[in-house]
Amino acid sequence: MSMYKRSLVSIAVITALAPVIAPAAPPESLDKVLIIGTEEQARSLPGSGAVVTSERLEQEVVTDVNQVLKTVPGVYVREEEGTGLRPNIGIRGATAERSEKITLLEDGVLIAPAPYSNPAAYYFPTAMRMSAIEVLKGAPLLRHGPQTTGGVVNLISTPIPEDRGGELSVMFDERGSTDVHTHYGARQGAWRWQLETVQREVEGYKDIDRSNRDTGFDIADYVAKLGWQGDDQDILLKAQYSEEISNETYLGLTDADFNADPNRRYGLSSIDQMDNRHRGLSATHTKDWNERVTSTTTLYRNYFERDWFKLSGGGSFIDDANSGNATAQGILDGTTDVTGLNYKHNNRAYVSQGVQLNVDVAAGRHLVSVGARLHEDEMDRFQPVDVYDQVNGSLVYQSTTAPSGGDNRFEEAEATSLWLLDDWQVSERLNVNLALRYEDVSSSRIQYGNAARTVVAATRSNESDELLPGASLTYDLDQTWQLLAGVHKGFSPLGGGATANEEPETSDNWELGLRYRTDALFAEAVGFYSDFSNKTEYCSLGAPCSNGATSGSFVTGEAEISGLELQLGSAFKQGQFDIPLNIAYTFTRAEISADNTASGFNSGDQLKDVPEHVLALRAGLEHSSGWDSYAIAKYIDEMCVVTGCNNAANAFDETESLVVVDFVSHYPLASDVDVFVKVENVFDEQKIVARTPDGARPNKPLTLSLGMTHRF
Numbered sequence: 001m002s003m004y005k006r007s008l009v010s011i012a013v014i015t016a017l018a019p020v021i022a023p024a025a026p027p028e029s030l031d032k033v034l035i036i037g038t039e040e041q042a043r044s045l046p047g048s049g050a051v052v053t054s055e056r057l058e059q060e061v062v063t064d065v066n067q068v069l070k071t072v073p074g075v076y077v078r079e080e081e082g083t084g085l086r087p088n089i090g091i092r093g094a095t096a097e098r099s100e101k102i103t104l105l106e107d108g109v110l111i112a113p114a115p116y117s118n119p120a121a122y123y124f125p126t127a128m129r130m131s132a133i134e135v136l137k138g139a140p141l142l143r144h145g146p147q148t149t150g151g152v153v154n155l156i157s158t159p160i161p162e163d164r165g166g167e168l169s170v171m172f173d174e175r176g177s178t179d180v181h182t183h184y185g186a187r188q189g190a191w192r193w194q195l196e197t198v199q200r201e202v203e204g205y206k207d208i209d210r211s212n213r214d215t216g217f218d219i220a221d222y223v224a225k226l227g228w229q230g231d232d233q234d235i236l237l238k239a240q241y242s243e244e245i246s247n248e249t250y251l252g253l254t255d256a257d258f259n260a261d262p263n264r265r266y267g268l269s270s271i272d273q274m275d276n277r278h279r280g281l282s283a284t285h286t287k288d289w290n291e292r293v294t295s296t297t298t299l300y301r302n303y304f305e306r307d308w309f310k311l312s313g314g315g316s317f318i319d320d321a322n323s324g325n326a327t328a329q330g331i332l333d334g335t336t337d338v339t340g341l342n343y344k345h346n347n348r349a350y351v352s353q354g355v356q357l358n359v360d361v362a363a364g365r366h367l368v369s370v371g372a373r374l375h376e377d378e379m380d381r382f383q384p385v386d387v388y389d390q391v392n393g394s395l396v397y398q399s400t401t402a403p404s405g406g407d408n409r410f411e412e413a414e415a416t417s418l419w420l421l422d423d424w425q426v427s428e429r430l431n432v433n434l435a436l437r438y439e440d441v442s443s444s445r446i447q448y449g450n451a452a453r454t455v456v457a458a459t460r461s462n463e464s465d466e467l468l469p470g471a472s473l474t475y476d477l478d479q480t481w482q483l484l485a486g487v488h489k490g491f492s493p494l495g496g497g498a499t500a501n502e503e504p505e506t507s508d509n510w511e512l513g514l515r516y517r518t519d520a521l522f523a524e525a526v527g528f529y530s531d532f533s534n535k536t537e538y539c540s541l542g543a544p545c546s547n548g549a550t551s552g553s554f555v556t557g558e559a560e561i562s563g564l565e566l567q568l569g570s571a572f573k574q575g576q577f578d579i580p581l582n583i584a585y586t587f588t589r590a591e592i593s594a595d596n597t598a599s600g601f602n603s604g605d606q607l608k609d610v611p612e613h614v615l616a617l618r619a620g621l622e623h624s625s626g627w628d629s630y631a632i633a634k635y636i637d638e639m640c641v642v643t644g645c646n647n648a649a650n651a652f653d654e655t656e657s658l659v660v661v662d663f664v665s666h667y668p669l670a671s672d673v674d675v676f677v678k679v680e681n682v683f684d685e686q687k688i689v690a691r692t693p694d695g696a697r698p699n700k701p702l703t704l705s706l707g708m709t710h711r712f
Contacts, residue, residue: 033107033284035144035154036134046423046433046472047138047486048074048511048526048565054131059620059630060664061171061678061707063179063200064700065089065127065155067662070634071616072135073565073584074151074528078609078639078655079689081248082700083202085217085274087124088543088609088690092137093490093507093530093561094150095590096609097543098122101492103147105154107238109282109300113350114377115146116413117443117496120540123278123304123350125155126221126242128169128181128198132156137528138511139470139488142435143369143421148468149490149507149530157238160185160194160225171678171707175203177216179707183223190230196223204247205701209267209334210393217246217274233287240280248274250541251314252695254321254332255652255688262686262698267334268311271343271388271395276306292362301353308346312385312541315694322652334393341395343386344407346541352377356417367423376414379496383407384451402451411496413443428476435470435488441504443496462498466491466506482515490530494553495538502553505536513565522569528562535559535592535607537643541693546608546643547599556643557596559607563588576625582618592643605644611637611657626668633661641691656687658699672712678705 036042039051050072062068064084066077078088078096090096098120104112112119134154136144144152166184178201185194197220204215221242228235249265249272257264282300289295320328330336354375361368385401418438425431442463449455470488477483490507513526537554539545545554564587571580590610592601615635622628638657640646645653661683666676684702691697 033156034134035105035108035136035152042134043515043517043522043524044474044482045136045138045140046431046474046484047136047140048484048513048524049134049136049138049140050567051135052133057130057132058709059628059666060632060662061676061705062127062130063171065124065130065133067632067634067680068127068133069135069153070614070636071582071584071618071632073524073526073567073586074137074563075135075586076588076610076614076639077636079699080693080697082205082689082698083217084127085124085244085246085248086122089121089153090609091135091151091153092149092528092563092588093509093532093590094147094492095537095607097538098540099124099153100538100543101147102150103141103144103152105144105152106280107157107282108154109298110352110354110375111155111280111302112352113302113304114352114379114411114413114496116375116415116441116493117377117411118350118379119147119493119495120538120543122306122308122348123276125157126198126200126219128179128200129158129183129196129221129223130155131158138509139435139472139486140421140433142437142468142470142488143371143419145417145419145437145468146415146439146441146491146493148437148488149492149505149509157223158183158194158196160187160192160227162187165712167709167711169707169709171705173203173703173705175205175703177202177705184712185225190228192225192227192229194223194225196225197221205703206263206265208265208270211267211270213247213270215247215265217244217248219244219246232289233285235286236284238280238282238284241278243277244274246274248272248308248310250310250693252318252691252693252697254318254329255696256322257332258688258696258698262688262696263701266332267393268314268317268332268341268390268395272308272310274306274308274310276304276308279303293359295357295359297355297357299355301351303349303351305349306347309343309386310346312342312344318695319652331390334390337389337391339389339398341388341390342401343388345384345386347381347383349380350378365425369419369421369423371419373417374415375417376412378410378412381407381409381411404449404451405457406447408451408453409445409447411443411445413441413493413496415442415493416440430476431474433472433486435472437468437470438465439468439491439493440465441493443494443498445496460497460499462494462500462502464494464504466504472511480516480518482517484511484513484515484526486511492536494536498553503534505532505534507532520570520572522567524565524567526565528565530561531593532559532561537608543692546601554599556599556601556607557592558594559591560593561588561590561607561610576623578620578622580618580620580622582616584614584616586614588612588614601644602647604647606640606646608640608643608645611639613637626674627666629663629665631661631663633659635659636689652691655689655691658685658687658689659683660685660699672710674709676707676709678707679703680705 358371449457472486
């Protein structure tokens, strides 16, 4: 039976059962693109989470999702190019390699290029068109998936307005960059619609040796929504298209060159460029069967193609130069000629599609959710290599090599997911959330022996299924204090390159916390612990595994990740000023927990991409006239680049700690027009925030921007 025939059968069965099992109590109103809801709801979850509201995104004029997620407890961000094009996001036990160990959603729909076979987030939605960001952790995340260890990030796109209207926002920075975001929509009778676009023309902040090419990017992103609402049902169609051309590279710097000028780029990277396109379609149908039963059905399809043309193997020159090799340094500087430089067309196409159904049933003190998702995705890799020589500091084309080996392959995965959740209000004080998820995944790879793909060189496949239980609770000690606790089983699928004998990564995850809530103050402390029997790294050029592999996966062995998340939010009034204050802190210890002769790691070796300390402070000064200003300070500790860096005594195996302060100020010129100034990295602090891929890489330097927002 095909995937879509199976999906129709599953939907028919669940939909048919829904009215039969309906109990006699009205459900609460649920917005189906949200996984948490409001900021207040996040502060009472039978789990832990956070909501970055639309007001905050507007206040901070967010263009880089990395910067706002650094202020969310339990989230780790490893920057790459300093502008947030391809985020590396980790949450608790899910480490940050290319955001592939967390579940990424847009409006509740899987958005990674190929969430099961190739989840590495080489595509990430444009942050400027998001109206909110939700981060969900703990047992309730079993409602989502496939990644269920650390957490879920759900990006909420701009909603259709209640009344006819729109907004235009324009921003310019000191380097000549231009960012434009505009949307307009209306409702008339049962119909509603909206058109939206983001246009970004960003000048890079780096300078390439012997080249006049900039290091920036151009992004054009378009979204159209059309909805219809009847008495008891709602239909929403969404179409998205975006394209990006960015002069980005994998080649970083040696430490000596970074210390001399962190914003330098070697001439070897002058022809590197990413070219990508993304198309997304979704259709969501919500129906209220009666006062107690609501179903939501979503069909979705995402297509992503990209060709990242860039130098391959540049990391070896960096490593040799860092070790004092004068020839390697001369090649990087362009003073030494070299032959046989490989510039690979990292050319891949991804398809991700599926159908998902969820039915919510209110039954007295219970709100039961039962659902299913049938999903398939694929990745087609066809990567020719252009060969260049460096002659007198210039790159001279020589030949093209047809794809072979791992550069010529096709991977796919099919998955069936089922879930059952019971949100049980046991008493006025006690709420219990019970969750059960089932994942059945099959994946395969075909590797071709020739460019025409008439010869199959190798095949592999893997099948796995996991039952993932979880339970969590909140208990109100009184009107201000609340206890929360939870445990759930985590799961991370292996990917399309898995062999038959490999087992997916699983973990046992615990959390225990305490909340304090009054009208003026919110405080929360949550301890978390994840125990892995087989911690696994996904290998790619962008995020090589700790053994150096750039494809497949690498099992590092038993591991434990534990830590503490603290957040504090308050606001007080001083004269004509409101002063909001927010603090978020995360402490994490992430280590191999048992000697592993196969991987070569020992108990106590630190895991990669997990900082020990992350701290964010946010303060506002909001005047009664509407002149509002905000300062955001963020600290992130150094991180291991490879597992075990703490016991390797190699200075090139970890990043540097960093403190960055941003400032934003808004002033209302009229009731519908605001102007603003934004200063990123006020003190111009630049450190080595990443060493992968291929060398030391900086954060964004001091940047001044001016802008205007007009509501119409």
